[in-house]
Amino acid sequence: MPRFAADEFCAWCGGRWVNGIPSMIGGVSNDTRTIKAGDLYIAIKGARFDGHAFIADALAKGACGALVSEVVSGLTAPMLVVPDTHKALMQVAQKYRRKIGLRIIAVTGSAGKSTVKEMTAQVLAGGFRTAATRGNWNNDIGLPLSLLAMSENTELGVFEIGMNHPGEISALCRVLEPDWGVVTNVGPVHIEFFDSVEAIAEEKANLFRALPQDGIAVIEHDGKFRDILRKAAGTRKIISVSMADRQADYYVVRRNADGLCEICERLSGETSAIILGQPGDFSICNALMAVAVARSMGLGWDQIRGALEVFRPMPMRWQVSECAGVRLINDSYNANPLSMSAAITTFSGMQGVGRKIMVLAGMLELGVNANEEHRKIGSLSAGSGIDFLVTVGELGRVIAGAAVDAGMDASRVITCGSNGDALGELSGLAKPGDTILFKGSRGMKLEQIISGFEQLFVGQAG
Numbered sequence: 001m002p003r004f005a006a007d008e009f010c011a012w013c014g015g016r017w018v019n020g021i022p023s024m025i026g027g028v029s030n031d032t033r034t035i036k037a038g039d040l041y042i043a044i045k046g047a048r049f050d051g052h053a054f055i056a057d058a059l060a061k062g063a064c065g066a067l068v069s070e071v072v073s074g075l076t077a078p079m080l081v082v083p084d085t086h087k088a089l090m091q092v093a094q095k096y097r098r099k100i101g102l103r104i105i106a107v108t109g110s111a112g113k114s115t116v117k118e119m120t121a122q123v124l125a126g127g128f129r130t131a132a133t134r135g136n137w138n139n140d141i142g143l144p145l146s147l148l149a150m151s152e153n154t155e156l157g158v159f160e161i162g163m164n165h166p167g168e169i170s171a172l173c174r175v176l177e178p179d180w181g182v183v184t185n186v187g188p189v190h191i192e193f194f195d196s197v198e199a200i201a202e203e204k205a206n207l208f209r210a211l212p213q214d215g216i217a218v219i220e221h222d223g224k225f226r227d228i229l230r231k232a233a234g235t236r237k238i239i240s241v242s243m244a245d246r247q248a249d250y251y252v253v254r255r256n257a258d259g260l261c262e263i264c265e266r267l268s269g270e271t272s273a274i275i276l277g278q279p280g281d282f283s284i285c286n287a288l289m290a291v292a293v294a295r296s297m298g299l300g301w302d303q304i305r306g307a308l309e310v311f312r313p314m315p316m317r318w319q320v321s322e323c324a325g326v327r328l329i330n331d332s333y334n335a336n337p338l339s340m341s342a343a344i345t346t347f348s349g350m351q352g353v354g355r356k357i358m359v360l361a362g363m364l365e366l367g368v369n370a371n372e373e374h375r376k377i378g379s380l381s382a383g384s385g386i387d388f389l390v391t392v393g394e395l396g397r398v399i400a401g402a403a404v405d406a407g408m409d410a411s412r413v414i415t416c417g418s419n420g421d422a423l424g425e426l427s428g429l430a431k432p433g434d435t436i437l438f439k440g441s442r443g444m445k446l447e448q449i450i451s452g453f454e455q456l457f458v459g460q461a462g
Helices: 006-013 051-060 085-100 113-124 142-147 168-176 197-209 226-233 281-296 301-309 337-349 367-382 393-405 419-429 447-461
Strands: 016-018 027-029 039-042 065-068 079-081 103-108 130-132 156-160 180-183 216-220 237-242 250-255 260-265 271-275 319-323 326-330 356-361 388-392 413-416 435-439
Touching: 006 016, 006 079, 006 085, 039 051, 051 065, 065 085, 085 142, 085 168, 103 113, 103 168, 103 197, 113 130, 113 156, 113 281, 113 301, 142 156, 142 168, 168 197, 180 197, 180 281, 197 226, 216 226, 216 281, 226 237, 237 281, 250 281, 260 281, 271 301, 281 301, 281 337, 319 447, 326 447, 337 356, 337 367, 337 435, 356 367, 356 393, 356 419, 367 393, 388 393, 388 419, 393 413, 413 419, 419 447, 435 447
Parallel strands: 027 039, 039 065, 065 079, 103 156, 103 180, 130 156, 180 216, 216 237, 237 250, 326 435, 356 388, 356 435, 388 413
Antiparallel strands: 016 079, 250 260, 260 271, 319 326
16 A cells, blocks of 8 residues: 655645644545554545544544544544545545556446456556556546555556446546546446437547547447447547457457357467356457457467456356355346346356356336336347246336246246345245356345345255
């Protein structure tokens, strides 16, 4: 973790110290649950909370002081006073990024951005001192906190930027000042807050508009909105990846359902076979993005292959476990039309996994498009060759209805009102040798079913 001089930190945000000055700032945090001795506590005001109410807790846990917009009476610890602590946090992160002077790769997209970020960072760490976004801290609080966690000797940074409203990409880019931009894909995600998918593409394209003229843009050559992205890149260098098109800079020569893919670099004509830990085209496409960045940074195929073959996704992203002879695939970190379709297609193509059961819940923030998008998922499910479909919640009921309308046997479609109901159904349905896929938006908390399933069988064994 970096350490910051108190006077420098003050200058970066234009504030003033009261009640003295810390000898050194050991790190920053806006969360009293994880704050460490010597950290500066960032008191942020939100729509439903005010961090100033927790300053005393932070100090009791060893914070060296607090960044505040108002001095709290009765506290004598150092306070760095600014008009707006949120704005100050972003200013400090930008200034620290400039001080280090590293190269930064920004990753955004409607699906897969966290995995591409993790893959790229893991590969690049084989050749450079590399920092990356903490978990999925990709918003206007998480991103600056991730930047401020970098050590001063960092050479490359790989940072994820998210958005759910217009204007957010540009705002985050002003803090991050990326040299490279990677857009994984574009789809109807958070469309509740946009006029169209084209508008989402334009928002994602703001990443490329924020790059310097000598910056590099990485795009999916097969994407429906590639022309919007290419136009936004302007005269900047573009590197493209494709699952099949040999006109792309990096493309797949062959692949199978077990995660094997052979990638060709068009300029050199070199190919490399890589065995990924995750099956499916979505995993291969994510790896293509990481390969494109790493090769352009000068890394060799052996380094890249070695890193990708040991890569494992973040929790709840195609996380495989086994309980009572039943294989559980937890892909419930989040869901949108792109990732839901990719998960179903991958699950459908899996071989030798026994009976296939899908547990699907709603995709949130789709606005007026919600019913249509869920009906599409239901139709896709009906043609996927699965043995049983279990749905949760009202939007899950839409999926179930569309699956039956598309020809799936109604006796193999089970609708549940809650996660508890779904657990009850699965406890009687699942048998040793079965494989169950769980997929839904974060707010649906499908991991509760997995936890309940595991506890149920542990209890039975006891």
